[in-house]
Amino acid sequence: MGIGSLLLGCAKEEMDEIRLWTFQRNAGARAFYQRHGFTAEEETDGTDNEEREPDVLYHWRRLPERTPDLQPSDG
Numbered sequence: 001m002g003i004g005s006l007l008l009g010c011a012k013e014e015m016d017e018i019r020l021w022t023f024q025r026n027a028g029a030r031a032f033y034q035r036h037g038f039t040a041e042e043e044t045d046g047t048d049n050e051e052r053e054p055d056v057l058y059h060w061r062r063l064p065e066r067t068p069d070l071q072p073s074d075g
Contacts, residue, residue, distance in 0.1 A: 017061045017062065019059050019060075020033070022055065022056060036060070042056070
């Protein structure tokens, strides 16, 4: 496991939700985030970023923990 995966894992342990941007043409970054459970939420043509480069917003959210089904008591 690389340092990027380790750092992202630490962030995911501390946060319930993460949103981040990367450039659309950065296939390596996009594959990395998708591999770690992020989904693309929005794509832009880049007119609103400093680099004027088309980008994509990724989102990850912690899944709620499952609780055991409550069973009625016999009493």
